[in-house]
Amino acid sequence: MRAFVRALPWIGPALVLIALVVLFPIGVMIGNSTRDISQSGVDRGGVGLANYAEVFAFPYFWPIVGRTLVWVVVVVVLTVVISLALAQLLDKAFPGRRLVRMAVVVPWAASVVMTTLVVHYGLEPYFGIINAFLVDTGIISRPEGFGWTRNPGTAFAWAIVVAVFVSLPFTTYTILAGLQTVPGETLEAARIDGAGPLRAYFGVVLPQLRSALAVAVLINVINVFNSLPILRVMTGSIPGYDADTVMTMIFKYMQNQHRIDLASALSVVAFGLVVAIVGVYLRVVRPLEEA
Amino acid sequence: MRHTRRASGIIAITLATTTGLTACGFGGGTDEGDGGEGTTLDLLVPSYSDATQANWEGVIAGFEEANPEITVNLEVESWDNLESVIATKIQGGQAPDIYNGGPFAGFAADELLYPVEDVTSDATYADFQESFLSNAEVDGVAYGLPFIASARALFVNDALLAQAGAEVPTTWDGLLESAKKVSALGGGIAGYGMPLGSEEAQAEAAVWLWGGGGSFGDADAITIDTPENLAGAEFIQKMVTEGATQADAGSTDRSPLMDIFIQGQIGMQVGLPPTVGQIEENNPELEYSIHPIPTQDGSPFTLGVADHLMAFENDGDKQEAITAFFDYFYTSDVYVPWVQAEGFLPTTKSGAEVLGDEESLAPFLAVLPDAQFYPSTNPSWSTADSAFKALFGQLATGKTAADVLTEIQSQVDAG
Structure with a gap:
């Protein structure tokens, strides 16, 4: 206790900050989720859990949850697999490595909305450059191109492509940092024992990347789950709810229907979902335990 | 111990990243900033075109020159954000004094608005086209000032x-x-x-x-x-x-x-x-x-849309300043150039007279008598x-x- 009091001047500002920017909004969000709030924002009193009941009763709710899981799993798995390969490449010495390493950072440095919009415009019929390419090479026979972002399936697939693209730099660099902690002696020992490159990678390198991978996966799961801008841009003009995830649905409640109460309730549900996904990951994979 | 510390770190990250979205439902509280004895009017408007901000700034400059004791704060938002901005402001008790938007009946139902008659002089009120004014009524009282019209x-x-x-x-x-x-x-x-x-x-x-x-x-x-x-x-x-x-x-x-x-x-x-x-x-x-527009049986018809200005009551102490602003804005010397710059149709009788012989607007002015409106007075x-x-x-x-x-x-x- 005395140690805590002595530490207070140093950790105090951080605690205040956490209370103000994390705990207070959470409190307000949970509070809002149990109120009846009019479209123009007037609080009309408490309704208990009625907002939650309405969110769960929404006929598209479970498909949306399913799509959210697909979204998270596919994006994170693709990101991690591609990043493992990229990190391995960047760990080898070759001429121009510094330039390539810098190039990998670019999608991270660029605004996500900007990156997504570039792809989105590229996919537009009539004038999009990706469509123009596909038409000119004869892959698509319709002269104005295909409406990639106008159909739920293709729009969602392209959103996944963009999400993987923007998640690569962080993941690659986390794994690259992990690779550099792998001691050379262990690899050398493996080679002397007669292990081929594949065996050495899966038997020696990968287990030692355990904690780097744990960080990369956890942060990516949370980030990807909460990602709004990519899906918002790629699937925004599609009618109905066939390309929505939990996040875009929260946004639709808020922006289209002006239901701040429902949006808050779904946000609380979303928060529970993330905690559950992270919990399952920690439980099943046990990435934080020492090997 | 090490395990729990890591786990709590993960929870902190989860908390911080998941609350981001709904937390933006809360805008920062901007100060009213009533400098000195004058009145400040907050004006929240959407952007109709790239020129909207400059057009409003012109109107405000002219108004402030004529009414030196009143200052007008202009805030321009995109149409996409406008409705969530106004909802956030109302929820936070920061409603603007004058707001330019589409639907107004919800605000009227929540008793947030001045009736039009209370914030315009008789001459200004009588100058509105009747069809537009009746389209802006809730229970027989007009709450939205017809602002600009368009037809298809x-x-x-x-x-x-x-x-x-x-x-x-x-x-x-x-x-x-x-x-x-x-x-x-x-x-x-x-x-x-x-x-x-x-x-x-x-x-x-x-x-x-x-x-x-x-x-x-x-x-x-x-x-x-x-x-x-x-x-x-x-x-x-x-x-x-x-x-x-x-x-x-x-x-x-x-x-x-x-x-x-x-x-x-x-x-x-x-x-x-x-x-x-x-x-x-x-x-x-x-x-x-x-x-x-072609119809099933060929009878003439157009979809008319009128956007509205509305005055929020807030503390109820700015009625005179708001009236002064509206009376200034709807004089045809100020109003018609505004409407013309944005390429819309006027909602006042005097404005229609001034624009009557404008060639590019003629096809639209011709279909305007057959205009039907959205039921925007329904909350x-x-x-x-x-x-x-x-x-x-x-x-x-x-x-x-x-x-x-x-x-x-x-x-x-x-x-």
């Missing part, structure tokens, strides 16, 4: 229609036939541009559903799921399935599609007065003409508006017309 008409690419040997249609059947002829030209050319995407699906819905004799209801009840509306919805599907429209009609937004029309790739599309200026600026070579209209934006495009993605109308109706009834 059919823009026709004369060159494409001549090439296809098609005639300018006045009925749905004629439209289907002409559009199919133009589509048959091939090369990515579409006969009729049908934007059912989220941007303004409610407008295209009104064009068709009302053109078939339907309506969206009135101040008391929103009625979407009716047999009259079904006729229009089914004809939309017929247009789409018979190939008379561009591809993916259900998720095509209006503005980008209008750009394609301006480039000369679409035979016919419903447009607005500002479209004339866009064509002038981007493709003056386009051979086009403007006609009344549920904004829910219906959102439901159309989110759901109406499903007509072109395989759902049956009856199902789509039922789904929209049930979202309205739940809202």
Whole structure:
């Protein structure tokens, strides 16, 4: 206790900050989720859990949850697999490595909305450059191109492509940092024992990347789950709810229907979902335990 | 111990990243900043074009010169954000004094607004066109000041229609036939541009559903799921399935599609007065003409839209300043240039007289007497508006017309 009091001047500002920017909004969000709030924002009193009941009763709710899981799993798995390969490449010495390493950072440095919009415009019929390419090479026979972002399936697939693209730099660099902690002696020992490159990678390198991978996966799961801008841009003009995830649905409640109460309730549900996904990951994979 | 510390770190990260989204429902509290003895008016407006901000700044400069004791704070938002900004401000007790937007009945129902008569002089009040004023009433009291109006008409690419040997249609059947002829030209050319995407699906819905004799209801009840509306919805599907429209009609937004029309790739599309200026600026070579919107039986009709200014009561101490602002703004020397710069139609009698002989506005002023309006005085209209934006495009993605109308109706009834 005395140690805590002595530490207070140093950790105090951080605690205040956490209370103000994390705990207070959470409190307000949970509070809002149990109120009846009019479209123009007037609080009309408490309704208990009625907002939650309405969110769960929404006929598209479970498909949306399913799509959210697909979204998270596919994006994170693709990101991690591609990043493992990229990190391995960047760990080898070759001429121009510094330039390539810098190039990998670019999608991270660029605004996500900007990156997504570039792809989105590229996919537009009539004038999009990706469509123009596909038409000119004869892959698509319709002269104005295909409406990639106008159909739920293709729009969602392209959103996944963009999400993987923007998640690569962080993941690659986390794994690259992990690779550099792998001691050379262990690899050398493996080679002397007669292990081929594949065996050495899966038997020696990968287990030692355990904690780097744990960080990369956890942060990516949370980030990807909460990602709004990519899906918002790629699937925004599609009618109905066939390309929505939990996040875009929260946004639709808020922006289209002006239901701040429902949006808050779904946000609380979303928060529970993330905690559950992270919990399952920690439980099943046990990435934080020492090997 | 080490394990728990890591776990709590993970929880902290989760908390911090998951709360980001709903937390932005809360805007920062801006200070009123009443410097000295003068009154400050907060003005929240949407951006109609790139010139909107400058136009308002001109009005405000003139007003402040005439009324040195009043200061006006201007805040310009995009249409996309406007409604969430105003909802956030009201929730935070920071409502602007004057607001420019579409739906106002919800605010009136929450008793947040001054009646128009309380914030305008008699002369200003009497100058509004009656049809617009009655469109702005809730229970017989006008709460929205008619601000600008627009009407829709059919823009026709004369060159494409001549090439296809098609005639300018006045009925749905004629439209289907002409559009199919133009589509048959091939090369990515579409006969009729049908934007059912989220941007303004409610407008295209009104064009068709009302053109078939339907309506969206009135101040008391929103009625979407009716047999009259079904006729229009089914004809939309017929247009789409018979190939008379561009591809993916259900998720095509209006503005980008209008750009394609301006480039000369679409035979016919419903447009607005500002479209004339866009064509002038981007493709003056386009051979086009403007006609009344085709309807089921050929009777004239247009979708009129009026945006409104509204005055929030807040503490109730700025009534005089607000009145001074409105009286200044609606004098035709100030008002008409504003309306003209944005390419809309005026809602005042004096404004209509001044603009009466403007050639590019003539086709629209001609259809204005047959204008029908959204039931925007119904507090549920904004829910219906959102439901159309989110759901109406499903007509072109395989759902049956009856199902789509039922789904929209049930979202309205739940809202």
